[in-house]
């Protein structure tokens with residue numbers, strides 16, 4: 001069977017760590033692209049040289065141009081500026097809109113059939129940029145955030161209860177920002193609702209820590225943002241697509257009426273398979289959850305209006 005081709009745009013913290021993780025899993029051959037001369041070539045060669053020790057045969061190429069990325073099956077966009085302490089993700093809107101626009105124009109030309117996974121922040125708005133510029137169908141444009149947010153929620157619950165992360169199914173909806181909606185009602189531990197195991201007041205603190213999970217790391221690192229957990233979350237998406245798992249995972253996808261949201265990218269449970277977003281998985285929300293999701297969607301809408309102005313749409 002021919003190997004799949006995965007391109008990673010941006011060979012910084014997220015892109016390079018993601019490349020390492022993907023290489024170790026032998027999910028396909030990789031191209032790592034960055035605008036910095038020689039750097040992606042150096043990181044690609046370094047990861048390739050770990051292959052004999054780890055026992056993987058992944059081919060990985062570094063690039064500064066798009067010729068090498070031609071006909072990729074999946075392209076992950078991590079290029080862009082990361083925030084520093086004191087900044088919000090939204091502060092990156094203007095600069096990263098320009099970067100994601102330029103990258104997407106190139107990818108749409110060289111890999112017209114690719115599935116795009118967007119990582120650059122502000123995530124929901126950058127996913128919208130990639131959609132608008134590529135004009136790809138909605139199933140082939142997926143933003144990474146929900147898996148990361150749910151992983152943080154799970155990690156905190158695991159620490160609280162002293163049980164394995166494998167027993168925890170955390171559920172998060174909404175945009176990748178302060179208004180994200182971690183659902184305590186649908187979060188379970190070995191099938192038991194978390195609300196039955198952790199007192200509501202403590203649970204509220206854990207939800208708040210989850211909402212601020214990105215900023216917590218930014219404040220510790222000081223020079224940039226998280227990359228180990230984010231790259232792990234992207235691997236889960238790539239794997240679900242390449243193995244056609246039809247896995248339900250929270251991702252940023254274009255809602256066209258689902259959850260009462262129209263023409264907006266927002267975090268919802270989707271079914272990930274070989275076509276990308278195979279479907280949006282709709283579940284019943286109660287009044288409180290619906291209101292919180294709508295509030296989050298409205299914030300994303302504001303940002304997308306700014307994107308429209310920047311792109312002249």
Ligand SMILES: NC(=O)C1=CN([C@@H]2O[C@H](COP(=O)(O)OP(=O)(O)OC[C@H]3O[C@@H](n4cnc5c(N)ncnc54)[C@H](O)[C@@H]3O)[C@@H](O)[C@H]2O)C=CC1
Pocket residue numbers: 009010011012013014015033034035036078079080081082083092096099102103118119120121123144145148176224225226227230
């Ligand atoms: N969706 C999410 O949950 C997460 C999103 N992020 C976002 O991902 C982005 C990348 O984060 P890091 O890797 O930590 O940043 P980084 O600064 O380590 O790497 C970014 C890389 O992008 C490259 N780049 C810039 N313009 C480019 C272009 N036009 N073409 C190709 N490469 C280009 C830079 O040279 C740099 O190597 C940031 O916007 C960050 O906010 C980071 C973590 C989680």
Ligand SMILES: O=C([O-])CC(=O)C(=O)O
Pocket residue numbers: 082083089121148176213214215217218225226230
């Ligand atoms: O917080 C940031 O800027 C990066 C990010 O999106 C995250 O780690 O959730």
